[in-house]
Amino acid sequence: HATEPEKTKLKIAVGSQILNYMPVELGVKLGSFKEEGLDVTVENFQAGGSKALQALIGGSVDGTIGFYDHTIQMQAQGKQISCVFLLNDIPGVLLGVRSDLADKVRTGADLKGLRLGITAPGSSTETMARYYIKKSGLGPRDVNIIAVGSGAPGMVALEAMNVDALVYFDPIATLLARKKSATALFDARTIEGSKQAFGGSYPTACLYLQQSFINKNPETVQRLVNALLKTHRWINATPTEQLVDAIPPGYKTDNREVNIEIMNASKALFSPTGQMDIEAAKVPLAVLSDFDPKIAAAKIDLNKTFTNRFAERAAQQLK
Amino acid sequence: MSRRGRVALTQFAIVLGLILIWELGVWAGLIDSFFFPAPSTLVARIGEWMSTADFWTDIGITLLETVLSFLAGIGIGTALGIWLGLSPFAAEVVQPFIKMFNAIPRILLGPIFVIWFGLGLTSKVALGVTLVLFVAFFNTFQGVREVNPVVLANARLLRASKSSLLRHVYLPSATTWILSSLRVSVGMAVMGAVVAEYLGSSAGLGHLIAQAEGVLDATGVFAGIIVLSAFVVVLDAIVDCAEKRLLVWRPAPAHES
Amino acid sequence: MSRRGRVALTQFAIVLGLILIWELGVWAGLIDSFFFPAPSTLVARIGEWMSTADFWTDIGITLLETVLSFLAGIGIGTALGIWLGLSPFAAEVVQPFIKMFNAIPRILLGPIFVIWFGLGLTSKVALGVTLVLFVAFFNTFQGVREVNPVVLANARLLRASKSSLLRHVYLPSATTWILSSLRVSVGMAVMGAVVAEYLGSSAGLGHLIAQAEGVLDATGVFAGIIVLSAFVVVLDAIVDCAEKRLLVWRPAPAHES
Amino acid sequence: MGRPGLAVDLRDVMIRFGDFTAVKSMNLQVAETEFVAVVGPTGCGKSTILNTVTGLLKPAAGDVRIFGKSLTGLNGQSGYMLQQEGLLPWKTAQDNVGLGLVFQGSSIAKAREQARPWLAKVGLKGFEERYPHQLSGGQRKRVAMAQTLIMEPKIVLMDEPFSALDVHTRRLMHRILLDLWQADRRSLVFITHDLDEAITLADRVVVMSAGPASRMVADVRITLPRPRDVSALQTTDEFVALYREIWSLLGAEVEKSYVTQG
């Protein structure tokens, strides 16, 4: 390396330990960051991505692994944060209905009048759900949206018939599939599913940082990105079984069989390049504008919400 | 000026002072309005909310949950406190368990209650109860044991039955203890309801706040907090009335002149 | 058999009974082990944890946070309670604000504290303090005002200064009140630390539990809860010792024979 | 094995607090319809003995028999006016007086109705609605007395009931007590420091030794004819002789206690 990193001790926040965010902790475990001369601690905000974002804005952490949406929302509020490495270019989200309704509900339009569970109000599950509903030709009040919390409670709510449909991620997706208690209307763990639901790829988890931090510590950022790209390449090159064993504890269940199933279904999640496609970036903007009039009103400059320059350089450096 | 007047004036001055500092701080850029939005925007937001029907439904739901969990929590906690306060053996046996339960973070109980009681009112009330219950229990328990031994002996010598003792001696004697626990409990009940809504629901103040938080709308969060506070002040006024009625028999509090 | 022995035996029987029912329930399929894993697996998990160094670090961190927030919360709450208990005017002015603060759900305060105090120990302790503080405050406040007016008058007639009154009259008189609040506070301190860790951290028991919850690992969640409970029982034993030492002067509690 | 006709029968009763022996060996027999006064140096164990008779204290050794039956739990036949104040601070004077009636199942209204004449009797008309803390020391004592006597117990035990009253009011209270006793001859045990009072009221005056490890030192039978007119009596030779006797017994005890204390 030509230059030394400006800062070696770094804190990265994740908003709860969902599979989408897994590479950063895997990177820590594999030593990818250490190889780049960085000492990275991952801080988990179990209550969700918005808390992780607040920690970044408040200066408690240096970077956050969170949804790309946040960079757009923040620009609307006058904060400059920028995505430097895209972890997922598909959302990994599913929308399923209870199995007993599977015959009646086959498309988004059939959700009319049903109760749809999301993780938390205002969360990306809600924005995505609302976008999908609208795309299916329904009005905002045609579906009852209920927050059921993430994880087990959502699953229970579906099984106990408290809700008719649910927006969910892995590992719930795999568990529900195994129990055959839900049928997916779309499965955005794959490119096709994402296309079907959102009309294209949909950038979700990414590493974003404050613009000022990026300006001040370019070498540090570069190394972060290097380490992440290295990890992603490792994920894509490693057989599922071995990968499952390597995954840090917070991201896998205690059932190895289920874990393998999950990884098989979700491996496509992890972008091989970490680079953002400007066309893809327009999708979340459209979704958000739809949901929040303030974002629609703000003139969002998407070029300021992400930069590929670190990922491109990393790709060169890691050849 | 009357004492009440002076109190109100001082309170008003404090509130006004804080609001001014805050507002000016935001204006001057010393306070980041992303985290701490200016009071004026908060007021505007609350005004906006008040003109929607949804807001009043939310308030109604949260109020119902709060009141139910308050009453149920106080009821159970007080009953448990009296029972254990009067039976030392049972107390020694049961107390460690109660203390253990009290240490379970309520955030973790939320999902379990959703599993048990579903997404409706019950799970919200259950969470509130678990917060209120312990405060009421520990104070009642101690209050019952604090009864003046001479007064108790006298009542027993007048051949009071167990239930008479409870009604005429233990309960009046524990009243200040129970009332003191109500003060904490009011806040706890509100907190319980809101946290439960926050963890999963489709309506209520907690939902409103969670929604605002989800879209990183600090104004909404703070406006919600302010509404909650107003809420507590109103509920607490009711406890005050109860206190005044129940404690007519006491000498004026022993203050230095 | 001695009374202590009988108590311990009954407790043991209760615990054993519950565990047996639970375990059998899981075996028989009546209890879904996905949500409520069998006690045997919990024990196994805790055993597993105990053999890792990380676990002990987690425990150490949480313990430190708990103890600090307990001490700080009690200190601030008691001081505030004494101050307001002794100055009726200040009490009337300040009390509504205290009650309002008490109603703010601590989940919402978590992020604010992270902003103010960073992600380290301080923000965790701050959250714990906000839970402990109010319990200690309300009880101390009431305890100070409950002092026997004749005893107080007598001490004043012996020309006690304000600080002497505090030390020799108000504090000893409020001791039972303060001790009673400690019982609730122990649990609250643990809860505060764990919730804060749950809201954002890289270590500690709360982190451990959050991690388990994220992957639907009920075994981990329950094992964490059990460790917390053990925690509280130990801390509470310390409060018990303090109580025994501080209250030597009291007549044996007035129980019915 | 209690003698027939004995309301209270203490046999070799020993009372200890930890390793402090308050009463070493007390034998006290009170017949039905008897009026006994107990006198003794301060701190000798008088209250302790009444506590034992009512079952508030368990003796470390010896036997307590009430109407021939060994006492277990609280004594259900006695009414006891404690030395310390035991009024319920959250009840008005009349509710305090009617308390025992309420405990026996009376309605509150009825208990009040019965309590009011008793309050008037003890000179507290107009104070029905006062809470204990709004009464003077002597007024509280009288409320406590009415509270005990309204129950018309078979055995009346009173611990320094009149010490906080002025001489005249005290005489009025004596009258009430004697009337009650004579109307339906009950057993009465009362503790006093006023020897005049003891001699004019009682059939027997029991003198206790100084504590600790106190015992009975004398049991003086008062043979003065009833009804006794206090003012007339006090100058009679018999009265003076009795007074002297008890006075010097007591004096010796108090002196002894000062000597042993060193």
Added chain:
Amino acid sequence: MGRPGLAVDLRDVMIRFGDFTAVKSMNLQVAETEFVAVVGPTGCGKSTILNTVTGLLKPAAGDVRIFGKSLTGLNGQSGYMLQQEGLLPWKTAQDNVGLGLVFQGSSIAKAREQARPWLAKVGLKGFEERYPHQLSGGQRKRVAMAQTLIMEPKIVLMDEPFSALDVHTRRLMHRILLDLWQADRRSLVFITHDLDEAITLADRVVVMSAGPASRMVADVRITLPRPRDVSALQTTDEFVALYREIWSLLGAEVEKSYVTQG
């Protein structure tokens, strides 16, 4: 405008509780070095007046002067032994006695050292480490007395200090009180229901009318020469005359109160 040489000077003092007038108009002058006894029917307002002298109660009207100065706040010159028990339940007997010394800045060890002889004086040697609830009624009263007197206040106020003591112990306590008074002639005001006690101890006996709206009805000067030997005195004509006078004054008051109560 207080007269010189007056330790306590109450002028037209009126005391009310809500709309209940306890004392209508009280005038009480106590000279420096004077020993005054206050007697009166129960509930007439004696304690209330001492509370006013110490500043615990504010009069509704009238003037309270202590050594010529109008009283504001608590009276710093007086020691007051309350009628009710005011011992700190969490302090042992010796710590209770030494309490005032500690408040004045003594170390605890030093206060204890000074407290022990006082406990022995009031006959409580061996009870130093007892908590109040482990003492008998009379023992607590003596601790309270020692607690007040150890401070050697300029004005000593006592509310029925000896009523819970037997006659002999009471005499011993009188001795202590008189010794203290004579050694460094203080002002002494004490309330009692025992007329013998009032006459043998005091320079003046103040008689109050029955409550409510009580006032002073007589101020009897006791001219018996000091030192007074109680046993010898009680049969003298002068003593008997004084006793009769006060006795009948009181009797009339008590009767009146029963009449007004109906």
